Amino acid sequence: MSDDDLDLAFENAEDRGRWRHAKKKGGKGRTFLAFTLVILLLGALGGVGYVGFDKVRSFFAVEDYDGPGSGEVAIEVKSGNTATDIANTLYKAGVVKSAAAFVDAAKDNPKSKDIQVGSYLLKKEMKAADALTMLLDLKNKNVNKITIPEGLISLQIFDRLSKATGIPVDDFKTAAKNPQKLGVPALWFKRKDGKKVNTSDIEGFLYPATYELPRDAKAEDVLKMIIKNFNREMDDLDFVNQAAKLNISPYEALVAASIAQVEALLPEDMGPVARVLYNRAYTGKFPCNCLQLDSTVNYWLRISGKDPKASENLLAKELHDPKNPYNYDVKGMAVGPISSPGDVALKGAIDAPKSDYFFFVTIDKKGTMGYGKTFDEHKANIQIACKNGIPLC
Structure with missing residues (x-):
């Protein structure tokens, strides 16, 4: 068209x-x-x-739940987390209705900056302010809290850890067979006195302290945490370098600390007792160059599944048992630690005051230690102990 x-x-x-x-x-x-x-x-x-x-x-308004919430959910607060980071974690886990609600609650509460790193057990669908309150209450931490006191042996520690976590003792025993895998540096398994170190022995490395263990942790995880704390303590004490000044390996100093922890009842005696051990083991001035200690013999009884005995009840065959590598007659420093030493004993081992003492004995019920240069002086101290009610005579 x-x-x-x-x-x-x-x-x-x-x-x-x-x-x-x-x-x-x-x-x-x-x-x-x-x-x-x-x-x-x-x-x-x-x-x-x-x-x-x-x-x-x-x-445009901030969404928030009204109720106290229900159920249970684990929340992880990580190092360096801001209020916004925590808010996002809570929101994704279904704890709060909006991240903004928690951020506002944190702004309104000056204590919010005190939230500690760790895992917490909260509830689903909580009011943001209530969630903040729970994070500020350490009772809500998703952990098993346990205190390891000074002087325990590894078997005792495994038992305590098992009761606190529900993890079988055998799991701890198995995990403990490879201390280096758990974080113990290789330098700890060397000695200057020529004795061989048992690289599968974790004794002495389980640092006594209070620990917060995640509830979902495995035996290996728990032991790694304890070893990490041990390493940190050794760094703080400059233990390796200080041991070198004594012309001994850090392992030998650790052994001395573990013995001092058991033998000395008072903090001020940790160092002097360690010095007696060094004098006996290394100076060549002690008749047998051996330690001759009941505590090492009793350690062997413990790890052999037997009960320890009071000094007056130990038999000669137990003191001199050739099958016991910790017996009275073994020359030099003991072959390994006999307990988990704490901070004071560790400091005493690397800062042992110089002396000519070769003997020590507890002389009263307060734990006072008496020292002697000769066996006669030692016998005199034993008599003092007996008069003060210490069962040695």
Whole structure:
């Protein structure tokens, strides 16, 4: 079709003015109809109008749960976490309804900065302020808390760890067979006196302290935590370098500390007792160059599944048992630690005050130690002990 045909077609139609006018009349009708429909629609939606408004308003408001929550969920607060980091963790775990609610709660509570690193047990769908309160309460930490006192042997420690965590003792025994895998540096398994170190012996490395153990931790995880603490303590004491100044290996100093921990009852005697051990083992001035200690003999009884005995009850065959590598007659420093020494004993071992003493004995019920250079002086101290009610005579 040509352009002329289009024009003709249009010319044969109704008058243009009349068409536009008619359309205008129709527009008024349609406008009125549309207005009427809108009125009717708004009327129909009147019942839900507030709901729509509320949704719009909630878009700008902070969403928060009203209730105290229910169930249980573990939350991990990591080192360096900000309030926003913690808020996001809580939101993803379903604890709070929005991260913003927790951030606001943290802003309103000055104590929020005191939240400690660790795992916590919270509830699902909690009010943000309540979640913050639970994070500030250490009772909600998702841990098994245990204290390892000074002087225990590894078997005793495994038993305590098992009771605290529910992990079988055998699991700890198995994990403990490879101390280096748990984090003990290889340098600890060397000696300067020529004696071989048992690299599968964890004794002495289980540092006594209070630990918070994650409830889902395995035996290996627990022991790694304890060894990590041991390493940190050794660094703080500069133990390796200080032992070198005594011309002994750190392992030999650890052995001395473990013995001093058991033998000395008072903190001030840890160092002097360690010096007596060094004098006996290394100076060549003690008749047998051996330790001759009941505590080492009793250690062997313990790890052999037997009960330890009071000094006066130990038999000669037990003191000199050739099958016991910790017996009275073994020359030099003991072959290994006999306990887990604490901070004071460790310090005493690397800072043992110089003396000419070769003997020591507890002389009263307060734990006071008496020292002697000769056996006669030692016998005199034993008599003092007996007079003070110490059962040695």
